[in-house]
Amino acid sequence: MTEGSNNSQSNNGKLVLKLVAVVIGMFGFAFALVPLYEVFCQVTGINGKTSDTAAIYESIEVDHSRMITIEFITRTNTGMPWEFKAQTRKVEVYPGEMNQVDFYVKNNTHKDYVAQAVPSVSPGTAALYMNKTECFCFNNQPLAAGEEAIMPMKFYVDPQLPKDIKFFTLQYTLYDVTASAEGVAMNQG
């Protein structure tokens, strides 16, 4: 009997350890979902995020057989007092051809701000084919009080863009990242 109960206790211990391992594993899995989600979205482009690094334009054949209409929408997040607009609201481009669109920003306040623009393409699948060689959204954009600026964005549309997409929208949202940008500067200093 004593032996039996010892056995069952050590059996219990082993099983508990296995189950605790599952629990810890699943807690880790919740955090693993973050990079997994990112990779999944990058591969499929379903969350409409464009790449955050510059694409390199190699001379590719321009597809003159179809035109793609791209609309630009700008908005500022709640509590971000800048003026922000696209100089061109809508462009029609051939896939493979280089284009430039300028964005105008003005810090209308008496305070210095650092902004971060976050892009979003709709429909999301088009994001994979929107290749930017230069974009203000790759970096933080600081503006002193009252300062204004023209921010360029150069891009081409990949000719591989699915045929059924004739029109897409690129939206930029400006976020106020002054606090965290200063934090980084202070850490580096």
Place this chain on the structure above:
Amino acid sequence: MSTATTELDHDDHHHHAPSGIKRWLFTTNHKDIGTLYLWFAFIMFLTGGAMAMVIRAELFQPGLQIVDPNFFNQMTTVHGLIMVFGAVMPAFTGLANWLVPMMIGAPDMALPRMNNWSFWILPMAFTILLASLFMEGGGPAFGWTFYAPLSTTYSNDTTALFVFSVHIMGISSIMGAINVIVTIFNMRAPGMTWMKMPLFVWTWLITAFLLIAVMPVLAGAVTMVLTDKFFGTSFFNAAGGGDPVMFQHIFWFFGHPEVYIMILPAFGIISAIVPTFSRKKLFGYASMVYATTSIALLSFIVWAHHMFTTGMPVGAELFFMFATMLISVPTGVKVFNWVATMWRGSLSFEVPMLFALAFIVLFTIGGLSGLMLAITPVDFQYHDTYFVVAHFHYVLVTGAIFSIMAAVYYWLPKWTGKMFDVTLAKWHFWCSLISVNVLFFPMHFVGLAGMPRRIPDYALQFADFNKWISLGGFAFGLSQLIFLALLIKACRKHGEPVSDQVWEGAEGLEWEIPSPAPYHTFDTPPVIK
């Protein structure tokens, strides 16, 4: 097992059993802990119910009259949290504590000391959560689903307390689940093979696996909310490269298995009650086990049906739509089996059977509205309306909670040794049944007409229905006081003594031990035929 040791065990238990409050604080007895869980769940059910009364009083007529919108939001949020984590889940854990050892012929749960802990941290968690309501800025007001950025950018500092209390609730249910799994794996009486286990044990085993798989994911989600809010991380903050939609993916990866955690034990309860009062064996025992397993597995691949309107690609919407509809197949198997069990049985309608029958009909109504919500194109209309509120209250109130009430009425005579007050029980059943339908059925109509959920005010055309809904709500709330009176009477051991079997037609190990169930059962393992 030698007789000498058994007697030694006995002496040990009886001589050191403390009395009064210490008995309950330090108890490691599965029956005591089961009782604690059940009373705690009932107190939380009344607390969360009181919040529902505040919500329905505010919605009795259009316009803002009783509470301000921020407090209204706190009420909807905390009502949801309390009912899910404080009422339904602890009630099922309490039933598991009482019944699983008795059903498999074990003397107690495998890890009795941990069992004590997993209960006693639960009141702490809810004290923290409820205390936050009285603090500056109030408690959580972002809905029980705590979507980012509502819970990160737009919440107040008591969010930290919300996060800690959810952590503690999670730890409690994980410990409870581990205990159930270890008990079922290692403590079954000789001869109690897997396919001889009662379905309540089976469904709880599968529920316990779901719990240890997804409660840690919830813990991860609240931790991310905590660090996003207080420590400057950007899991869900777009400005820092995060994605608020990802919150919904992580949350519902936990959330969908969670809804099955709240219904699978109910399936086990109904599968115990229906055969007893039909005086037949359960139809399709094996298919019940397989159906439960399929539901549990499918629950991991349907989460995004909560998110059809977030702008997913069509391919993903189709996948989640079909996967969701697939779940109705094993669920249909279950409903079919219960009906087939009753077919040509010699039925009698004692109170547990009444609740079980109400469960089968009303849970199926909730299941059908769920099937409607699964259809992506129409979900765009139903999303975040009262139709959704109607759906999940049918499956949770007339589903999970009716099954818990059925279970309490079914096993209460075994626990106390006395028959409960049948007249009060019938009043409780009929009042609950009528009022719950007055309460939740019209919500389908206002939902289809476009009334949004979680809003303290509404357009004038919804006024009549809302008046009915509120009246139904008050009546349902009051009906539960009948239940309270009945339970107090039962605990004071009023009523006729019952036989060991209690119900004619009841089968299983728990009906072979004396009534009331002795403090220690199966010190010597029973013989399984």
